Amino acid sequence: MLVLAAAGVALPACGANDDRGGSGRDRDHPVDIRGVGLVRGNSTAQFANCRDWRGGSAKRRYATIEDIRGQLTPQTSETAASDLSDEQAYKIFQHVCAARFSDELRLYKLYARAQAFASLTTDAGEAYPVP
């Protein structure tokens, strides 16, 4: 069952991006809303899938992205910055989750793979333009 937005619940997800390139929120001001999907360890990153994504509000979707980004940040990192901006991630999730087969696709796996090549991409949410 989805957990509704809980005011005052701060995600423990290492804050957020720095503000370079507008790619995230200020880590000193963590979101106060839970991401979409099943909660485990005060996080939805592990199980959130496309079905959850489609059922969430924009705020909860961004909270999900922030949660995932934080969970995928190495402990040694001083920031949860990512080459994949939250806006890019949002577009990718929207694109992939539009497909009917995508119900169970794990968002963190989608995020991880897109992030892996983000520094080689140009346009937001799009792969490097190929003919």
Add this chain to the structure above:
Amino acid sequence: MGNAVRITRNHVYGNMTGISSDTFSAAGHPGFPADSSEIDHNFIYANNLDLYTERPPVAPLVGVPIGTGIVYPGMSDARVHHNWIFDNWRNGAMLFAVPDALANGGGAEGDIFPGVSCPGAPANGLSTSCGNRFFRNRVGRAPKGFRFPDAIDMFRNTYTAGARQKKPNGNDFWWGELFSTNTGNCWFGNTGPDGTAASVTGPGDAGRLPGAPPQVLPSDCGNSVGNDAAAKLAYLIDCGNGPDNDAGLTDCDWWTRPARPGSPAAMSTVLSRARATQEFERSPEAEALRKRLARLMP
């Protein structure tokens, strides 16, 4: 991701991808990079299941390429040998690198033991996809007297029925050949559908000599280096954005079931994609991609 994982004496069939061990989706995972996997004496066949459909009988959790026997993104020092790999309609096995800079969160959690995998790693930022060896596999051909198990067509999986031993893969060995620092990857002693090494196919579209297919898989382990294949990198970037319905000639094609190898549709697709990737390899976009990549390297 894991180190020294051995998979032996199994039948691996009827999946979208038979075996996948990937480094680049394991953020800061201890043990980076994955290495020393061994896949031997298995039968890996007919992994052509399509779950990217309107109502999939089994819901996919992660995106993997349909029609593939083995996928090794970012693996080092693997040994894949003495397997029968056939009737996988895209690739028998795929090998490609993931630079440390592109791994999640900027690379590994903790130290990378120097010299374990790629020469110069981790200082040079390329710790994955070196020293892998694929040898003495029989590809594109089933053993004499082989019979598919009854469950082969479960969930509408497709396969090449009949008693003929020749059951080709779409391509036997796909190699990313992304970076010149990917050393020591080699393929030797493998035999193809007609029982000879000459009938083994690989490493996939484009590469070092994009205008002159067919390409050649390096067999000399001591002198094997990657070829800065920009088209393949662009392809993998697109695949990294997950399943979609894009169907351009250089778009990621992992999400649709390939045509049966040898069919007119399959041959037409292979030729069209080869031409497109060769053109891309010579394009300003490819050059820009190489420059962007070069900036990431230490």
